[in-house]
Amino acid sequence: xxxxxxxxxxxxxxxxxxxxxxxxxxxxxxxxxxxxxxxxxxxxxxxxxxxxxxxxxxxxxxxxxxxxxxxxxxxxxxxxxxxxxxxxxxxxxxxxxxxxxxxxxxxxxxxxxxxxxxxxxxxxxxxxxxxxxxxxxxxxxxxxxxxxxxxxxxxxxxxxxxxxxxxxxxxxxxxxxxxxxxxxxxxxxxxxxxxxxxxxxxxxxxxxxxxxxxxxxxxxxxxxxxxxxxxxxxxxxxxxxxxxxxxxxxxxxxxxxxxxxxxxxxxxxxxxxxxxxx
Amino acid sequence: xxxxxxxxxxxxxxxxxxxxxxxxxxxxxxxxxxxxxxxxxxxxxxxxxxxxxxxxxxxxxxxxxxxxxxxxxxxxxxxxxxxxxxxxxxxxxxxxxxxxxxxxxxxxxxxxxxxxxx
Numbered sequence: 001x002x003x004x005x006x007x008x009x010x011x012x013x014x015x016x017x018x019x020x021x022x023x024x025x026x027x028x029x030x031x032x033x034x035x036x037x038x039x040x041x042x043x044x045x046x047x048x049x050x051x052x053x054x055x056x057x058x059x060x061x062x063x064x065x066x067x068x069x070x071x072x073x074x075x076x077x078x079x080x081x082x083x084x085x086x087x088x089x090x091x092x093x094x095x096x097x098x099x100x101x102x103x104x105x106x107x108x109x110x111x112x113x114x115x116x117x118x119x120x121x122x123x124x125x126x127x128x129x130x131x132x133x134x135x136x137x138x139x140x141x142x143x144x145x146x147x148x149x150x151x152x153x154x155x156x157x158x159x160x161x162x163x164x165x166x167x168x169x170x171x172x173x174x175x176x177x178x179x180x181x182x183x184x185x186x187x188x189x190x191x192x193x194x195x196x197x198x199x200x201x202x203x204x205x206x207x208x209x210x211x212x213x214x215x216x217x218x219x220x221x222x223x224x225x226x227x228x229x230x231x232x233x234x235x236x237x238x239x240x241x242x243x244x245x246x247x248x249x250x251x252x253x254x255x256x257x258x259x260x261x262x263x264x265x266x267x268x269x270x271x272x273x274x275x276x277x278x
Numbered sequence: 279x280x281x282x283x284x285x286x287x288x289x290x291x292x293x294x295x296x297x298x299x300x301x302x303x304x305x306x307x308x309x310x311x312x313x314x315x316x317x318x319x320x321x322x323x324x325x326x327x328x329x330x331x332x333x334x335x336x337x338x339x340x341x342x343x344x345x346x347x348x349x350x351x352x353x354x355x356x357x358x359x360x361x362x363x364x365x366x367x368x369x370x371x372x373x374x375x376x377x378x379x380x381x382x383x384x385x386x387x388x389x390x391x392x393x394x395x396x
Contacts, residue, residue, distance in 0.1 A: 133359060
């Protein structure tokens with residue numbers, strides 16, 4: 001039972017962190033619960049579909065279909081996160097002004113919610129495939145301890161939910177005037193980490209072969225597989241043995257996001273100067 | 279003028295760095311060694327496979343069981359789902375001599391194996 005709990009929890013953990021962050025980011029937006037729930041539901045459904053076709057996916061593209069698929073969906077998530085940050089940089093000030101005007105009541109920001117909903121879906125899908133396959137394997141093996149294993153899996157799911165809740169509550173404890181900046185940086189790091197992860201998948205698929213040397217090895221200090229390692233892997237993209245290419249993509253993603261942010265705020269700032277200041 | 283010279287130097291440095299970083303992966307572009315391992319009754323067969331050092335390896339993993347497996351190795355940095363009754367491929371970069379452990383994450387208690395690189 002403990003083994004099942006650990007496997008499920010480990011997989012759900014990353015998704016839990018991401019959902020917690022998304023919930024905190026969208027805290028002031030109306031109906032965000034539906035969007036996040038939609039992402040979770042879509043991701044779960046997607047995980048089941050992928051699990052059913054796991055064999056075919058694995059065999060596709062000369063045995064590396066799985067890697068290419070993961071790289072692709074991670075790429076989509078990176079684009080969505082970037083879009084969200086840039087969109088917020090552009091409209092953030094207006095939103096903040098509205099918030100001050102009407103308290104923190106309602107902000108219509110559903111446009112950027114589509115992107116974050118997709119991100120939640122991708123996180124759940126990626127982690128969910130393994131959970132679905134594991135639980136399916138348990139159910140299909142027909143061993144006597146099925147009920148116990150399923151109970152363990154369920155407990156793992158609950159713990160994953162707890163991680164999500166703790167992340168959310170922890171972030172909400174940050175004073176709201178800092179929260180926007182903090183979550184922006186978190187999302188940028190999340191995106192950069194995902195971009196590096198996508199690169200790692202492309203490297204495993206032998207699609208990307210240049211700059212493949214390992215830049216550092218900190219596995220003696222903190223392995224990616226430990227709980228802290230996993231948390232940092234999700235949050236800031238920590239890898240104990242990154243290749244030069246992964247590092248390059250990581251930095252390039254961060255650079256692109258902050259560059260785009262600067263660009264849209266400077267354009268927006270020029271337009272805003274014409275308006276009266278209260 | 280100073281700027282041009284500096285940028286020229288920077289370009290040269292960047293080029294050198296690229297070569298340095300790309301060096302090992304150029305070697306990786308050689309024809310990989312293909313190895314095979316199967317999983318049956320949640321055990322690897324053979325449980326120990328031998329591979330040459332400093333050569334790219336293409337590891338074909340055949341899952342003969344009726345349940346899915348997850349081929350995983352911490353030291354090889356691999357995590358790959360292999361569906362029931364199917365085959366998966368894992369590409370490995372050229373490795374230093376040593377013993378690299380791997381396992382089926384879904385059946386860790388029985389499915390353990392080692393890749394011996396020499």
